[in-house]
Amino acid sequence: MTLSEAETDALAELFNVGLHRAAASLSEVTGQRIIVDMPKLVICEISEIEQRLAELVGGEIATVHQIFGGSVAGDAVLLIEHEKAAALARLMTDGDAATGGRLDQSAREVLTEIGNIVLGACLSGFGDMLQLPVSFSVPRIHIESLRTILGSLLIASNEPQYAVVVATQFRLSELAVDGYLVIAVGARSLARISEALRNRVP
Amino acid sequence: MTSGERAGDPALRSEAMAEIGNLLGLGVLSVDKTLIVTGWNEWLERATGKPRAIVLGRSLREVEPTLRPAAVAAFDRAIQGSVVVMSQALHEYLLEAPAPGGFEHLGRMRQSVRILPLRNEASQSLGATAFIEDVTERVAREADLRAAAEAAQRADEAKSKFFTSMSHELRTPIGAIAGYADLLASGMFGTVTETQTERLARIKTVASHLQHIVDDVLAFARIGAGREEAALTDGDAITLAREALIAVEPLAVKKGLAVRSRLPADRMPIRTDQVKVRQILINLLGNAIKFTERGSIELEVSLVDEGRTVAFSVLDTGPGISQANLTGIFDPFTRVPNHDRPKPGTGLGLAVSRGLARLLGGDISVTSEVGVGSRFTARIPR
Numbered sequence: 190m191t192l193s194e195a196e197t198d199a200l201a202e203l204f205n206v207g208l209h210r211a212a213a214s215l216s217e218v219t220g221q222r223i224i225v226d227m228p229k230l231v232i233c234e235i236s237e238i239e240q241r242l243a244e245l246v247g248g249e250i251a252t253v254h255q256i257f258g259g260s261v262a263g264d265a266v267l268l269i270e271h272e273k274a275a276a277l278a279r280l281m282t283d284g285d286a287a288t289g290g291r292l293d294q295s296a297r298e299v300l301t302e303i304g305n306i307v308l309g310a311c312l313s314g315f316g317d318m319l320q321l322p323v324s325f326s327v328p329r330i331h332i333e334s335l336r337t338i339l340g341s342l343l344i345a346s347n348e349p350q351y352a353v354v355v356a357t358q359f360r361l362s363e364l365a366v367d368g369y370l371v372i373a374v375g376a377r378s379l380a381r382i383s384e385a386l387r388n389r390v391p
Numbered sequence: 392m393t394s395g396e397r398a399g400d401p402a403l404r405s406e407a408m409a410e411i412g413n414l415l416g417l418g419v420l421s422v423d424k425t426l427i428v429t430g431w432n433e434w435l436e437r438a439t440g441k442p443r444a445i446v447l448g449r450s451l452r453e454v455e456p457t458l459r460p461a462a463v464a465a466f467d468r469a470i471q472g473s474v475v476v477m478s479q480a481l482h483e484y485l486l487e488a489p490a491p492g493g494f495e496h497l498g499r500m501r502q503s504v505r506i507l508p509l510r511n512e513a514s515q516s517l518g519a520t521a522f523i524e525d526v527t528e529r530v531a532r533e534a535d536l537r538a539a540a541e542a543a544q545r546a547d548e549a550k551s552k553f554f555t556s557m558s559h560e561l562r563t564p565i566g567a568i569a570g571y572a573d574l575l576a577s578g579m580f581g582t583v584t585e586t587q588t589e590r591l592a593r594i595k596t597v598a599s600h601l602q603h604i605v606d607d608v609l610a611f612a613r614i615g616a617g618r619e620e621a622a623l624t625d626g627d628a629i630t631l632a633r634e635a636l637i638a639v640e641p642l643a644v645k646k647g648l649a650v651r652s653r654l655p656a657d658r659m660p661i662r663t664d665q666v667k668v669r670q671i672l673i674n675l676l677g678n679a680i681k682f683t684e685r686g687s688i689e690l691e692v693s694l695v696d697e698g699r700t701v702a703f704s705v706l707d708t709g710p711g712i713s714q715a716n717l718t719g720i721f722d723p724f725t726r727v728p729n730h731d732r733p734k735p736g737t738g739l740g741l742a743v744s745r746g747l748a749r750l751l752g753g754d755i756s757v758t759s760e761v762g763v764g765s766r767f768t769a770r771i772p773r
Binding site: 218219255278281282285286288289293294295296298299301302305306309313322324325326327328 | 461472473474475476477478479480481482503505507508514526529530533536537540541
């Protein structure tokens with residue numbers, strides 16, 4: 190199961206719109222100008238995801254995880270390297286959180302809010318543009334290694350699992366933060382997304 | 392109404408969530424799609440001082456006239472189906488309430504909030520429920536920790552600045568003392584008697600000792616301030632070991648100690664800061680000589696960690712160090728107390744050596760046995 194080039198481009202555009210919405214929301218919440226880069230998108234089998242992500246992120250990682258359900262269902266995870274996550278939380282709170290590079294409770298809460306906004310904005314495109322509305326669980330933050338995080342996504346299932354990896358960059362003040370969204374879905378959900386995209390692709 | 396329908400009744404669901412909130416110590420506020428309050432638990436009654444009897448059935452805007460636009464927008468998003476997180480650090484609070492006892496100085500209660508959509512069985516929106524956690528105590532604790540960390544950092548910076556400027560102020564006159572002693576001894580200012588020559592030699596020895604102490608203090612201040620940098624070049628571990636032995640040999644000979652070495656015959660290439668490694672070795676060998684009254688000192692060089700690291704071990708036949716005294720031996724200004732006679736020094740040599748070894752990606756360890764001797768090992772990556 191894979192998406193055609195045109196479908197992949199359309200999905201990247203959908204995430205691009207979502208990320209810009211997220212940037213606008215974050216700018217409003219923090220009172221700082223936040224911009225995002227055009228995302229790069231890769232679709233792979235879930236078994237390949239560790240190798241793909243290991244080329245991009247390493248060490249301890251802060252992740253915000255939400256389960257989503259509805260017409261399509263799966264796991265949505267935002268990953269940011271620990272150090273960058275702390276810098277992001279510190280800048281967004283004018284230094285009130287993550288002092289000394291530690292992700293204290295306040296910093297974790299801020300990152301949970303950021304993750305919730307980003308994941309919500311990106312996946313709301315499924316409902317708005319593809320007519321595949323989804324609902325979310327309460328977001329949870331984890332600070333772990335990539336392997337542990339991905340291990341929690343590799344659930345035994347009787348259908349093949351796929352991952353959509355969206356790489357982007359958030360920029361505010363002097364800081365550029367690489368963020369990675371992983372949308373893990375089963376073959377049935379990916380087929381529904383593919384069909385909805387085909388209906389939209391001219 | 393059947394029991395199944397009753398279980399799905401939004402009012403009953405609000406009631407159940409309110410009770411769970413009371414048990415968990417959370418505020419639970421439910422509103423319908425038009426922001427009319429449908430749930431207000433006891434926790435909220437206590438926190439805001441507003442009894443549920445006068446709150447239920449009224450608009451949230453009316454109940455909370457100071458409700459901020461961001462809060463209204465958050466409820467709107469939840470009513471439309473989104474889960475909303477409002478972190479304390481970005482929003483401070485959802486509902487205005489006084490800070491709890493003991494934290495009155497903070498004014499308002501700080502809150503962490505999750506707002507969830509409220510839907511019926513057919514997934515139609517009925518409103519939203521906010522779960523409010525009082526995080527005032529945690530925020531106060533974090534602020535205290537932040538203030539303490541900032542104060543500690545300021546103190547550390549001040550200490551480093553003090554050390555650096557004081558050491559510079561000391562170096563210049565020490566240099567002048569040694570220089571003038573040399574000039575006097577050379578006979579430039581007139582004939583010097585044998586007694587005067589001997590006294591001038593003492594002045595030079597003391598000045599040199601003082602210079603050594605100031606150098607230790609300066610190095611320690613630079614490492615502490617993160618200003619010490621490693622200049623990596625290609626070299627040979629065996630050459631470094633030989634150079635260090637040559638530098639300390641006269642001291643050992645003066646004390647009647649044998650100097651031994653166990654060095655591999657072949658070159659042992661190492662890419663590191665050669666000057667700093669030499670300084671570490673001279674410090675460790677100098678210490679061994681200082682604390683050993685009879686017997687020998689030995690320098691052993693080998694490869695460990697599958698050839699990735701060079702281990703330089705300095706062994707002595709000194710008095711040894713007890714387990715109790717080994718703890719904190721690398722801490723600055725630490726001196727081993729049980730020697731017969733106090734030895735000169737600042738107690739900074741080992742702290743500086745360990746700081747330099749760590750700067751190069753390595754470390755120093757020690758094993759010792761009272762009455763037998765000690766072994767200090769510097770492991771430096773190649």
